[in-house]
Amino acid sequence: MNDAICRDTIASQRAIAKEQSLVDEFLNRYRDSSFRIAMRILGNPDAAEDVAQEALIRAFRSWDRLSHIERQAAWVRKTVVRCALTAIERTPQHEKLPDQVPGECSGAHAVMVQAVLNSLAPDQRVLLGLALGEELSYREIAEALDVPMGTVASRIHSAKAAFRKAWEGTQ
Amino acid sequence: MIQDPLELLNLHYEEQTRQGSSRFENELKASLEAECAEVDFEPVVTGLRKTLPIAAAMVFGLLTTKASQSDVKQLAAQIERNQASSIPTELETQWDDSTID
Numbered sequence: 343m344n345d346a347i348c349r350d351t352i353a354s355q356r357a358i359a360k361e362q363s364l365v366d367e368f369l370n371r372y373r374d375s376s377f378r379i380a381m382r383i384l385g386n387p388d389a390a391e392d393v394a395q396e397a398l399i400r401a402f403r404s405w406d407r408l409s410h411i412e413r414q415a416a417w418v419r420k421t422v423v424r425c426a427l428t429a430i431e432r433t434p435q436h437e438k439l440p441d442q443v444p445g446e447c448s449g450a451h452a453v454m455v456q457a458v459l460n461s462l463a464p465d466q467r468v469l470l471g472l473a474l475g476e477e478l479s480y481r482e483i484a485e486a487l488d489v490p491m492g493t494v495a496s497r498i499h500s501a502k503a504a505f506r507k508a509w510e511g512t513q
Numbered sequence: 514m515i516q517d518p519l520e521l522l523n524l525h526y527e528e529q530t531r532q533g534s535s536r537f538e539n540e541l542k543a544s545l546e547a548e549c550a551e552v553d554f555e556p557v558v559t560g561l562r563k564t565l566p567i568a569a570a571m572v573f574g575l576l577t578t579k580a581s582q583s584d585v586k587q588l589a590a591q592i593e594r595n596q597a598s599s600i601p602t603e604l605e606t607q608w609d610d611s612t613i614d
Contacts, residue, residue: 381529455525458518474519475526502519509518 372398372418375476379419382471383426383464385456393429397422419478419486423468430464458508466501473498 376397380390401418459467465487472478472486483498484491 378530382526387532451521452525452528455518455521459522459525470522471526474523475529505522506518509521 369398372401372415375415376418376422379422379471379476380426382475383423383467384429385459385467389429389433390426393425394422397425400425416482416485419472419482420488423472423486427464427468454512455509458505458512461508462501462504465497466504469494469498469501470505473501 373394376394377390380393380397381387384390384393397418401414401421459470462470468487469483472483478486480491480494483494487494489497
């Protein structure tokens with residue numbers, strides 16, 4: 343057997359040890375939300391898929407350390423955010439603006455909105471994506487970002503103001 | 514005409530939500546199906562796709578795009594053996610006629 347099948351990873355040990363249903367359940371529960379969060383932050387579906395996959399694998403490896411569903415969800419969100427921010431750091435500046443925003447309903451405004459989002463600081467994109475896109479509570483956002491809950495509201499306010507200002511700069 | 518930029522941003526997120534839910538799943542399935550298109554799972558293990566979705570296998574590192582057909586069959590056979598060993602069957606508890614008086 344070559345290295346295409348990774349027997350010694352935790353995931354493969356679990357799956358082969360009759361825990362396929364756990365893998366299935368995990369995937370079904372967090373796949374879509376992980377991709378969405380990555381997409382909110384990165385604005386690029388290909389990059390979002392890569393980040394979501396990486397985050398799911400990392401989160402799954404910590405699965406049994408998290409006893410409650412709520413904690414699992416928070417852990418997955420935090421992992422996606424961290425992976426997305428790392429992806430942004432690794433991306434060369436000239437590649438950060440997508441040429442287009444895919445999708446049947448994408449119009450000129452969608453391209454402009456994404457361009458404005460991409461002009462913001464990464465943490466502001468994260469805040470807007472989690473607060474407006476995912477409609478998470480301040481407590482959930484604080485957990486995802488490892489920041490005090492008291493600072494979340496003011497940061498969201500600043501992020502909204504930054505978006506508004508950047509948008510108006512394009513008009 | 515929408516003037517509020519935050520309203521446009523919300524519409525943008527709503528559009529992402531509509532697109533995103535199916536896209537990631539479909540992309541995963543498409544890439545995995547393409548990779549495994551020539552593998553005939555049926556003789557190896559019936560119901561493999563039901564018990565261990567190929568997407569999950571790929572996502573969690575059981576299979577990579579480098580996996581050959583023999584790798585996939587070997588993994589499937591191992592999963593089948595593990596599943597079989599966890600379910601008591603008549604074959605494993607042979608009826609012993611000699612115990613009948």
